Amino acid sequence: MYTKKECVAMLLAGGQGSRLYALTQDVAKPAVPYGGKYRIIDFPLSNCVNSGIDTVGVLTQYQPLVLNDYIGNGQPWDLDKQYGGAHCLPPYQTALGAEWYKGTANAIYQNIAFVDRYNPEYVVILSGDHIYKMDYNDMLQYHKDKNADATIAVLDVPMEEASRFGIMITDDDNNIIDFEEKPKNPRSTLASMGIYIFTWSKLRQQLIDNENNPDEDKDFGKAIIPNMMKAGQKLVAYTFDGYWKDVGTLDSLWEANMDLLNPNIPIDLYDPDWKMYSRNPVLPPQYLGENANVENSMIAEGCIIDGNIDFSVIYEGVTIEKGATVTDSIIMPGSVVKSGATVEYAIVGENSVIESGAKVGARPETVANRDDWGIAVIGNKITIAADQVVGPKQMVPDLRKK
């Protein structure tokens, strides 16, 4: 007889990440590479394991091949368990028919049976879009201490940024009294981090009621949270003061990588007490050649570097040839930058080739009008021809709506 689990995590990983354009053409956003050897989903998964949560349902929908393959049986995160562990949960067919996940709440609703197997007291709802290190156990303890029905992790953001987030309005005791999605005139600076802990029995009922009401959105922010508030249930805000970054756009993905190179920004991947786990490639150590010139950068295994690299994050198996220059850029796994090519302020996707003499991206000061400047982006498996120029803010292929 297996004991029940106190807390089960449900990780929403079905998002397309449409604002990452070329990088999410064939992979879901949580599977996008980050930090030289990780994928975004490694952060919530490692946080779960480091917080002692050993049962994680991963809800997949959009382009699940890479993600399913990556998570596998959960072994890289020690989540291969006899009872519990990591489980990919795609939408499925039932006797009544088949349907996609219609929203975040519906995705959990469709997997009530999965959660019930573990008979948990609490469920933590996570998303695969954020880079942060957080002990969910501290948050769970807070949830218990407050005797809450739902606890929402919040980040105190600068007022000028508050209108980009879902904002929680709280009383002096951290009780959430109101909630506004991307308000024009924010009444608070407490931004929702998309991390929720619910008392399962309460959430379970809310999900069923939500499903039975055809007029409601099937979404946590739009329906479940407001409904719980209306019903007078106890919702509290849990303030988190560490590093947290939404990597939903190309700019924020680039910034979040660059943050790793900034000693003043508190995201430390080298902390032995809070290891980040990932599926490791089987590659020899990286080799830096006679002509290599590397500063302020992170480089993963299997790379062959003989060029100049500054302020960049280079993923596994990348080749930077002699005379090539990569600055302020992200080069994802398996790509090649050939001799004489220049990559500046750019993201180069997986297994792409930048031929000799090509020029990708440019420094901000090279552009007269700052609005014309942005990160240049090369998608996966793209070849940029010799001497081709990809200007700042350009995308190859360009998937933006004109």
Place this chain on the structure above:
Amino acid sequence: MSLNKKILGVIFANMHEDVVPELTRERTMGSVMFGGRYRLIDFTLSNMANSGVDEVGVVTKSNYQSLLDHLGSGREWDMSRKNGGLHLLPPFSNVASGMYRGRLEALYGITDFIKHSDADYVIMSDCDVITSLDYNAVYNAHIKSGADITAVYAPCNLSLETASHTNVFGIDDTGRINNVLINPQLSGECNISLNTYIISKNLLLSMVLDGAAKGVYSFAKSILQAKCGEYKIMGYKHDGYFSKISSIKTYYDANMALLNTENRKNLFPENAPVYTKIRDNPPAKFAIGAKVTNSLIADGCIIEGTVENSILFRGAKVGKGSVVKNSIIMQDTVIGKNCSIDCVITDKIVSITDGKILTGSANYPIYIGKGAEI
């Protein structure tokens, strides 16, 4: 890639540990660190995994804690299996040959393990040779020639110093081994044994039991050398890149040889990866002012100084203003600020405090033991 006939792999983890006594003081030959993120056994075991040999026994007798820790269940080599997979074989206390004196005696200690396997052939290998080798090709040659034993060899320019830890084969025009010299006093072009053999299981068992009855324990002496007229022992020439560890100097040279791109390509071909234990280190980090050339750098390193012609293992750190040249810096070694390190081998978790100057010589690198603080 899988073999038609089932082959049992047997790896001898402790053999040759006397050639690098510094490195094997607290570990087996198989668990000696190599090439930035590997241990010597990774090469043999990966060769087996890549050749479809999926049932492997690792014979060990002493100092095997690090070996057991490294291999675990064999999962990294895809050898954590219900059928076959990796078997660790420490000495059996109530078998007379618990602390074996030679390969035959070691095999006698695992007679039951060999008998129990349903393999038809056995591949035996030590951990002192670093190479990428397809055992399918050795097996095919063995079948084609109808040999009793096929021994892998490679032509090599031998020095007197290395010859004293090497077996040399005399080979006739047909490829048959007709002479075996054990640790000979000679130098020059020779065909040296890579300590890898393929033999049918039944023949091996009869040799082992016969050897035990007669009180002989050395496979090289009592089988290869004494019976090369009686048994048909064929040589299999390995043309690929290899290095053989026979002293701390050759160990140092074998590591440094990996700075050559051609050698690395040969040792790490794309279709035959070398597996090792996963440590979940983040990528290596290069700080402002770092200068790294002609070096192999593993994950988890943090480099703030200058590194030239060196090999840094996982989690090594080099502080600001320090210069590390021609050195092998093993796992989790921390070098402080403004140090000068040249021709040094630091074992695991060594700490070199600020301002230290350590200079060895390429023909006699300084070795600093595990956990030392300088």
